[in-house]
Amino acid sequence: MNPKTLTVNVPQNTYAVLGTGALGGFYGAKLQKSGLDVHFLLHSDYKYVINHGLVIESKDGDFTLPSVNAYNEVAKMPQCDVVIVALKTTHNHLLPQMLPSVVKNDGVVLLLQNGLGIEEEVAAIVGSHRVIGGLCFLCSNKIAPGHIHHLDYGQIFVGEYASNYVPVGITDRMKKIAHDFETAGITIKFAEDLLLARWQKLVWNIPYNGLSVILNATTAELMANANTRRLVEQLMQEVVAGAKSSGRVIPQNFVQLMLDYTENMKPYRTSMKIDYDQQRPLEVEGIFGNPLRIAKANGVDLPKIDCLYQQLKFLDKKRQL
Amino acid sequence: MNPKTLTVNVPQNTYAVLGTGALGGFYGAKLQKSGLDVHFLLHSDYKYVINHGLVIESKDGDFTLPSVNAYNEVAKMPQCDVVIVALKTTHNHLLPQMLPSVVKNDGVVLLLQNGLGIEEEVAAIVGSHRVIGGLCFLCSNKIAPGHIHHLDYGQIFVGEYASNYVPVGITDRMKKIAHDFETAGITIKFAEDLLLARWQKLVWNIPYNGLSVILNATTAELMANANTRRLVEQLMQEVVAGAKSSGRVIPQNFVQLMLDYTENMKPYRTSMKIDYDQQRPLEVEGIFGNPLRIAKANGVDLPKIDCLYQQLKFLDKKRQL
Numbered sequence: 001m002n003p004k005t006l007t008v009n010v011p012q013n014t015y016a017v018l019g020t021g022a023l024g025g026f027y028g029a030k031l032q033k034s035g036l037d038v039h040f041l042l043h044s045d046y047k048y049v050i051n052h053g054l055v056i057e058s059k060d061g062d063f064t065l066p067s068v069n070a071y072n073e074v075a076k077m078p079q080c081d082v083v084i085v086a087l088k089t090t091h092n093h094l095l096p097q098m099l100p101s102v103v104k105n106d107g108v109v110l111l112l113q114n115g116l117g118i119e120e121e122v123a124a125i126v127g128s129h130r131v132i133g134g135l136c137f138l139c140s141n142k143i144a145p146g147h148i149h150h151l152d153y154g155q156i157f158v159g160e161y162a163s164n165y166v167p168v169g170i171t172d173r174m175k176k177i178a179h180d181f182e183t184a185g186i187t188i189k190f191a192e193d194l195l196l197a198r199w200q201k202l203v204w205n206i207p208y209n210g211l212s213v214i215l216n217a218t219t220a221e222l223m224a225n226a227n228t229r230r231l232v233e234q235l236m237q238e239v240v241a242g243a244k245s246s247g248r249v250i251p252q253n254f255v256q257l258m259l260d261y262t263e264n265m266k267p268y269r270t271s272m273k274i275d276y277d278q279q280r281p282l283e284v285e286g287i288f289g290n291p292l293r294i295a296k297a298n299g300v301d302l303p304k305i306d307c308l309y310q311q312l313k314f315l316d317k318k319r320q321l
Numbered sequence: 322m323n324p325k326t327l328t329v330n331v332p333q334n335t336y337a338v339l340g341t342g343a344l345g346g347f348y349g350a351k352l353q354k355s356g357l358d359v360h361f362l363l364h365s366d367y368k369y370v371i372n373h374g375l376v377i378e379s380k381d382g383d384f385t386l387p388s389v390n391a392y393n394e395v396a397k398m399p400q401c402d403v404v405i406v407a408l409k410t411t412h413n414h415l416l417p418q419m420l421p422s423v424v425k426n427d428g429v430v431l432l433l434q435n436g437l438g439i440e441e442e443v444a445a446i447v448g449s450h451r452v453i454g455g456l457c458f459l460c461s462n463k464i465a466p467g468h469i470h471h472l473d474y475g476q477i478f479v480g481e482y483a484s485n486y487v488p489v490g491i492t493d494r495m496k497k498i499a500h501d502f503e504t505a506g507i508t509i510k511f512a513e514d515l516l517l518a519r520w521q522k523l524v525w526n527i528p529y530n531g532l533s534v535i536l537n538a539t540t541a542e543l544m545a546n547a548n549t550r551r552l553v554e555q556l557m558q559e560v561v562a563g564a565k566s567s568g569r570v571i572p573q574n575f576v577q578l579m580l581d582y583t584e585n586m587k588p589y590r591t592s593m594k595i596d597y598d599q600q601r602p603l604e605v606e607g608i609f610g611n612p613l614r615i616a617k618a619n620g621v622d623l624p625k626i627d628c629l630y631q632q633l634k635f636l637d638k639k640r641q642l
Contacts, residue, residue, distance in 0.1 A: 074545075214535060215635055227634035234627075303624035313548035314536055 006128075012036060013180055016102050019052075020045065020070075022140040023112060024086025025148045027186060027188040029054045029065055034184035037148040039069040039077050042096075046072040048145035057143075058150035074098045079109045082177055084123070087112050088275075089286035092121060099125050108173060112136050112156070114205060114271075114295060115286025116198050133162040133175060133194045135201050141274070146176040155187040159194030165246075168279060183195075199243035200250055204258050205287050207235040209272035210308040213282065213315060220267035231304070235260060238302040242291050245298035282316040284309065333357060334501055337401040337423050337630035338560075341375075341391075342365065343435060343461040345407025346469045348477075348484030348507060350375045350386055355505035360390040360398050362419075367393040369466035372375050376423040378464075379471035381506060395419045402428045403498055404540035406443070409596075410434050413442060420446050424454035429494060433457050433477070435526060437519050438606025440482040445498040452482040453495060456516045456522050462595070476508040488565075514533060520564035521571055525579050528556040531595035531629040534603065534636060543578075552625070559623040563612050568607060605630065 015038045017028035027042070032038040037226075044050055053066040064125040071077045074097070085095070085105045088238050099122070103109055109122055123131050139152040142271045159180065178188040184228045190198035211228060236258065240250045255274075262268075275282055288309040296301050297312045334357065338349035341361045353359040362516040365371055374387040392398045395418070404424045406416070413434075421444070424430055430443055433455040444452050458597045479499065483578040491511050499509040512518035529540050532549060536542075557579065559569045583589075596603055609630040616623050 123557045163531045164587060211632075215632060217635070221639070222635075226637045227631040227638075231628065231631040300527075305560040307552065307625045307628040310530075310548040310584060314538070314543075317546060317548075318538075318542070 013081040013176060014078070015039065016077055016083045017041065017101070018074070018085050018098060018173070019087035019091070019147075020049070020081065022142045022148055023085065023136060023138055024084060025054055025142065026058075026138065026140050026150050026154075027084065027112070027181075028054060029056050029063075029068075029148070029185075030181060030184040030186055032065055032068065033063060033268065034180070036180060036184070037069075037256070039071060039080060041071050041077065043072070043291050044069060045145040048303050052146055055147045056103060056150060057148070059152060060154075068197055074102055079103050079104045081116060082180075083109045085109065085111045086111060086114060086223040087113070088281070089115055092118065096125050103130060108132050108177075110134050110158070110177065111161075113286065114201070114283055115290055116202065116245075117290035120228070121196070123161060123163070127164045128161060131260040132158055132177070133191075133198065135191070135197055136159045136314070139268075147270065148266075155189065157179065157191045157197050158188045159197055160164075161194055165193075165195035167195075193248065195246060196243070197248070199239060199246065199291075200254065200278040202242075202287065202291055203236050203239045203250060203255060204262070206239055206291070206305055206308070207232040208262065208268075208288060209270045210235070210305075210312060212270040212273040213276045213313050218269055219262050219265060220268040223263045229259075232262075235265030235304055235308070238305050239291070241300055242302055242305075243315060245295045245300040252262065254309060276315070279319055281320065284316055286311045288312060295296045334359065334402040334497060336501075337398055337404045337425070338362065339395070339404065339406050339419060340391040340408035340412070342407065343463045343469055343562050344373055344457060344459060345474075346460050346463065346467070347377060347379075347403065347459065347471050348433070348502075348505075350377050350389075350469070350504040351385075351507055352385055352501060353386055353389065355501070356391075357501060357505070357637065360392060362392050362395060365395070366466040367391060371584055373467055376468045377471060378469070379472070380473060381475075389642060395423055395526070398423050400425045400428065400517045401503075404428065404430045406430060406432045406434060408434070409602070409605045410641070411437060411602040413439065413607075416443060417446050424451060429453050429498075430481070431455050431498065432482075434607065435522070437523065437606055438480075438611035439607060440486070440515070444482060445486070445584060449484045452480055452514070453498070454482050454512075455479045455505070456518055459535050460589075475582070476510065477502065478510045478518050479514040480512030480518055482515055484543055486514075486516035488516075491563075493580055514569070515570040516567060517564070517571070520560060520567065520612075521575060523574060523608065524557050524560045524571060525583070527560055527612070527626055527629070528553040529583065529589075530591045530608060531556070531626075531633060533591040533594040534597045535629065535632050539590055540586060541560060542578065552581075553569055553583075556625055556629070559626050563616040563623055563626075566616045566621040597636070597640065600640055602641065603633060605633045605637055609633060 017024045018041045020040045028038050052069040082214045110132050135157040136151045137155045140150045141148045156261045159169045181188045243250045338345045339362045341363045349359050371391045431453045456478040458474045458476045461471045464470045481489045502509045557576045559606045564571045
C-alpha cells in the first residue's frame with residue numbers, strides 16, 4: 001500500500017459554491033485547483049462559464065480553470081459536504097429554496113457573508129447543527145464574466161454556529177474544512193466565538209462602508225478629515241456598545257488597531273461603495289439593520305449607526321429606481 | 322400745519338444693510354421703495370449696483386430701484402438707526418470690524434441670520450442692549466448682480482435680545498421697526514422669547530438643510546421615503562431635546578406641524594443645498610455646531626444631529642478644496 005492509495009481512501013469533502021462572483025468564484029476556483037470536487041452555481045455568467053471556465057488573476061499567481069462544474073439551477077447540483085454561501089445577503093430570501101437540496105444530511109453550510117444575524121436565518125432552514133460562519137478579509141472584483149481579479153488579502157475566520165451563538169469551540173469538521181482551504185492556499189483562522197468575530201468585523205464595516213457611500217469618499221479621505229475621523233471612531237464605539245449588549249467584549253485596543261490599520265492602508269474603495277457605484281443593491285440590513293435590531297432587543301440604542309442606516313436605505317432605494 | 326409736515330417731523334429710522342444678496346437686497350429694496358433712507362453694503366456686485374441699482378422680481382410685484390446708496394466699505398457708510406446683518410454666518414468673523422462704525426449709539430443691530438448663538442457674538446461687539454434677532458421665512462435667490470428673484474414667503478419674526486436670552490417682551494423700538502417693515506409690505510411677527518423662536522426654526526432647518534445636502538435630495542424626496550421621513554422626525558425630536566436643555570419647551574404639535582407643512586409643500590431645494598450646489602461655504606456652525614455645543618454645555622447629547630454635523634463638515638471642506 002503506497003501513500004497515494006492511502007490518500008484516496010480518506011473521503012474528501014465535496015463543495016458547492018452558491019454565488020460564483022468575486023468571492024465565491026475566487027475561493028471555489030482555488031479549492032478546485034487544489035484537486036477538490038467543486039460545483040458552482042451561476043446566474044448571469046452561466047453560459048459563458050460552462051464554455052470557457054474561470055479565469056483568476058491574483059497577486060498570488062494567475063490561473064485558469066478551462067472546465068468547471070457549472071449549474072444554473074440548484075436542483076441540478078449534487079448534494080455536497082460543504083455548501084459555501086457566497087451570495088450577497090440581499091439575495092438571502094432565495095436560500096430557503098436553494099439550501100435543502102444541495103447540502104448533505106451530515107453536511108454543512110459555510111456562510112461567507114457580511115453582517116449579523118445571518119446564521120440564524122440559515123439555521124432556520126437547515127438546522128443549527130449544519131451552519132458554520134465565515135468572515136472573509138478579501139479584496140477581489142469580478143471584472144468580466146468568469147473573470148475574477150484578486151487584489152489583496154484572502155484570509156477567512158471560521159466559527160461554528162450553535163443556537164443563540166453559544167460558543168462551541170473548534171470542531172473536527174472545521175479542522176477538515178480549514179485543511180482543505182489551507183491546502184488550496186487560503187489562510188484560515190478559527191473564531192471560537194462566532195458572534196464576537198461578527199461584531200468585531202462590524203467595527204470596520206459599519207463606519208467605512210456606510211460613510212464611503214453616503215459621503216462618496218475613500219477610507220483615506222475619511223481618515224484625513226478630523227470630523228469624519230471622529231465620527232468613524234464614534235461609530236466604532238457604538239459597535240462596541242452593541243457587542244456588549246450581546247454579552248461580547250471588544251477591547252478598546254481593537255478599535256485603535258482598526259483606526260491605525262485603516263490610516264496606514266492605501267486609499268480604499270469599500271465593497272459597499274463598489275456595489276453602490278455599480279448600482280447593485282446594498283447589504284444594508286445585514287450590516288446595519290440587524291445589528292441595530294439586535295442591540296435594540298437588548299435594550300441599547302445605537303443612534304449614529306441608526307442615522308447611517310436610514311441614510312443608506314434612502315440612497316439604496318433611490319439608486320434602484 | 323398739514324399732515325405732510327407732521328409726518329416729516331417724526332424722525333424716521335435710517336437703515337444699513339450689510340450683505341446685499343437674496344435676503345438683504347430684497348428687504349432693503351422694499352424698505353427703500355417705501356420711502357426710507359437705506360444704505361447698502363456690497364462686495365462683488367458693488368460696481369454693477371452703483372451704476373444700475375437693484376432689480377427685484379417678486380411674486381408680490383416686480384420693481385426697480387435705478388439708484389441706491391451703495392458702498393463697498395463699511396467705513397464710508399453713515400451711522401444708521403437700524404443695521405440689518407444679512408450676511409451668511411460664515412462671514413461673521415468680519416462683524417467686529419464692520420459693526421461699531423455703522424450703528425448709532427442709540428441704534429440697533431437687526432440680525433437676520435440662521436442658527437443659534439449668533440446674538441451673543443454680536444452682543445459682544447455692540448452690547449446686548451443693541452441687538453434684535455430676526456428669523457426670516459423667505460424664499461429668494463440672487464440670479465444676477467443686483468438682480469433678486471423673490472419666489473415665496475417673506476415673513477420675519479423679530480425678538481429683542483437680552484443677556485442669556487432672558488425674554489424681554491415687545492419694546493417700542495421693535496414696534497417702530499415692525500411698522501417700517503409692514504409699511505414696506507413685509508409681514509412682521511413678534512417673538513417674545515427669541516431663544517425659543519431660534520430653536521423652533523431649527524426644528525425645520527436641521528433635518529431638511531442637513532439631509533438635503535448629504536443625500537442630494539429635495540424635501541419631497543425626504544418625506545416620500547419612509548426611512549428619511551423617520552430620520553427627519555428623530556432629528557426634530559433631538560432639536561426639541563436641545564431646546565429643553567435651554568429651558569425652552571417646543572410642543573409636540575409643532576413638530577407635527579412642521580412635518581405636515583413640509584409634506585404639503587412643493588419639492589423644495591433648501592438654502593443650504595443651494596449654497597452647496599453653488600460651491601458656497603455652508604452655515605454648518607450656526608445651524609449645527611452651536612446648537613450641539615449649547616446642548617452639550619447643558620448636559621445633553623444630540624447624537625444624530627452630531628452625525629449630520631460631522632458629515633456636513635466633511636462635505637463642506639471637500640467642496641471648497
